[in-house]
Amino acid sequence: MNSEQDYLRGYSMEQFARPSVTTDIAVFALRTEGLDNFRKDPVRRLSLLLVRRGEHPFRDCWALPGGFLRMDETVEDCALRELKEETGVPPAALVYTGVFSALDRDPRGRIISNAFICVLNEAPPPMAGSDAADARWFDVDFAPAADGTFSLVLTSGDVTLTARLKEARTAFGTALHETSGRSALAFDHAAIITSALRQLREKAAAFELIFDFLPEMFTLNDLQQAQEAITGVPVAVANFRRKAAPFVKETGVMTQGAGHRPAMLFSKKTSS
Amino acid sequence: MNSEQDYLRGYSMEQFARPSVTTDIAVFALRTEGLDNFRKDPVRRLSLLLVRRGEHPFRDCWALPGGFLRMDETVEDCALRELKEETGVPPAALVYTGVFSALDRDPRGRIISNAFICVLNEAPPPMAGSDAADARWFDVDFAPAADGTFSLVLTSGDVTLTARLKEARTAFGTALHETSGRSALAFDHAAIITSALRQLREKAAAFELIFDFLPEMFTLNDLQQAQEAITGVPVAVANFRRKAAPFVKETGVMTQGAGHRPAMLFSKKTSS
DNA sequence: TCAAAAGTGTTGAGTCTACACCCATGT
């Protein structure tokens, strides 16, 4: 009768073939433009942080920040570490998005990736990390078409990355596949980004994750601008305010010198 | 200037430490009782398939079916293969649930698990697979308490498995942790089951996955019984029928000889 | 005849959308 201790002493994981495990993080923030115009609201645009790969494979392609899981960290830990190494900015939120385990997703071999959504409440000038030749914020233009197809366009100055994706039936459920060959995005990152964006939009519409895009205190207009920038769906002002009401609480503080009537500043209501 | 081909030829994953990857599958079905009473509706109960481990670690504990990922399969493939090996029954639905990557979740070493929900439209007598000493259907009793705590009770004849779980803050978001030491469930499977159950309930309430518990054609009462058994929330009949209407279509066929007024049989409406 | 299931109608409370309207401010 051998004991569990005996068993474990004799056990070695090394005898079995194992895949590598990575995390990839879709880092989102809102970038603001038009702060110069005192009277007009600045325009917020949803932005995604990408790094240009300095090494093979997919050298010079743009990719999500991420990297290999170490043996002493959970997937969340790994995402946070990679994030720190690549951006240095503390994330406001980090949520798990899904696994990507297609056999051919990485030419180096069997590599399974765990995708995360990360939200920052500011968009700091990106610094290129260790493996990256460059790092930039890209404007996100994402539109689902009627036929279950998605078009993803990422723009940063002179660089434009385009991908068209299709939702294809798998054995059970569906998976995203890139059509029309490879885009300028590395690996299956176009599919990961699409998946992340869909989740982000869904959550933002339900007043989840939006507060992480904003500072502690914000006006209801800020909140509405943020939601519209993320979801791409405009809402009538009065209706938005009523919908947002259960999720926010007044701070008593008002904006000053904004060129208009002062607005109440709100903060996120903690206990739902 | 070396090429990507050159790079890949020289690359070996073996040089890096890697975790093992597994899948665990929460197989759900509805079991029916009281078919003997002609006049009364049979009672449906949500059931979960567990196997008793025949090997270390956690020998003789009850666990979710599952196993190690092979190098030639995706996580979904792996779940389907393990499912086939353990039950032999074709699943009606299989959906991804999440990763579990805590450092100490498996005493054999660093093993990361991908959890799935599987739904069967019948509950066949379970057969013990290769590694399992036994396999059984357990009745599920799951109740969230007010303080963010969950109590999970699984019953199969003389066997009762109990676990109490707490939702604990992680760096970002929350994770489930089992309180009061180890239950009779292996590994962190109590947490995986809890996570799966919450997702299942949420989906069932939104008329997702419930149809996979039923045959092609069913009465609205069948559907309501199924939803109530899964979510644990009763609904008034008239209201349920109105809520269900957008998701079903009439078949024109009626039940016969059921001891009552014949009922219309419905099927799932495909195009939403 | 009657218990048990099948199925419908109504009512009152609440929510959502569109739209019209007034308020406060800096230039």
Add this chain to the structure above:
DNA sequence: ACATGGGTGTAGACTCAACACTTTTGA
């Protein structure tokens, strides 16, 4: 003064929970 954002009120459509009610069957 006026453009611009801040903020409120309301009518009509729609949704939702509770409840009362009629119909049909097999024993």
